[in-house]
Amino acid sequence: MKKYIIPGIILAIVAFLALNAWSTYNSFVTIDQDVEAQWGKVQVQYQRRMDLIPNLVRTVQGYAAHESETYENVTRARAGLDAAMNAAGADSASAVPASETDFQRYNSAQDGLNRALSIYVNAVREAYPDLKADTQFVSLQDQLEGTENRIATERGRYTEIVRDYNVRVRKFPANIWAGLFGYHAKPQFAADEAAATAPTVQF
Numbered sequence: 310m311k312k313y314i315i316p317g318i319i320l321a322i323v324a325f326l327a328l329n330a331w332s333t334y335n336s337f338v339t340i341d342q343d344v345e346a347q348w349g350k351v352q353v354q355y356q357r358r359m360d361l362i363p364n365l366v367r368t369v370q371g372y373a374a375h376e377s378e379t380y381e382n383v384t385r386a387r388a389g390l391d392a393a394m395n396a397a398g399a400d401s402a403s404a405v406p407a408s409e410t411d412f413q414r415y416n417s418a419q420d421g422l423n424r425a426l427s428i429y430v431n432a433v434r435e436a437y438p439d440l441k442a443d444t445q446f447v448s449l450q451d452q453l454e455g456t457e458n459r460i461a462t463e464r465g466r467y468t469e470i471v472r473d474y475n476v477r478v479r480k481f482p483a484n485i486w487a488g489l490f491g492y493h494a495k496p497q498f499a500a501d502e503a504a505a506t507a508p509t510v511q512f
Contacts, residue, residue, distance in 0.1 A: 329482075329486075330486055333483050333486040333487075334486065334490055336477070336483075337477070337478075337483075337486075337487065337490060337492045340470070340473065340474045340477060341474065341492065343470050343474075344405060344467070344470050344471055344474050344495060345404060345405060347463070347466055347467045347470045348404070348405045348467060350463045350466070350467075351460070351463045351464055351467050353463075354456060354459045354460040354463050355419055355460065357456050357459070358422070358426075358453065358456045358457070358460070359422075361449060361452055361453055361456065362426065364449055365429075365430075365446075365449045365450075365453065368443070368445050368446050368449060369433050369437070369446075405495055405496075406496065408496070409496045412496035413496070416498060423457070426453070430450065430453075433446075464498050467498065468497060468498055471495050471496075471497055472497070474494075474495060475494045475495060475497075478492055478493065478494050479494065
């Protein structure tokens, strides 16, 4: 019987490790898919904002008739908005950016778009006071504000899911299997330092 004890112990250890690896891998797959799904929801809200902006611009253009100086000011603000939109669009990614650098570039582009949009709307308010009462303009403002709230909500949910994922990846002994299976900590949203300062319109 003694000659079977050591092989039995080894077999039990191997079986335990195999079971643990199988269970851990499946949990990684599940939470990784949760992260990807939540990232998709963040992107949906970013895209909603992008889709609303052309409508806002067209509405303003309908009012931008006679005053050349005012029109130049709004056009200048819109140029910044267009540049930010292009940057945000160029940095879009269907999957969660793998590196911290890519994630920060994407995040910076979206934050830049948000700041440019705020400047554009403020410029419009100053340039065309009567536009504040226009139903379509008010509706678009409400939709943009609602979109920003949705973006904040989905980013918050993404942060929570990634936090759980990163804790799981870094905990022992799961971190051993994470390294073997190619699962690594994912980048997180960080507060934009510029967000602490209210945007101002300067021409």
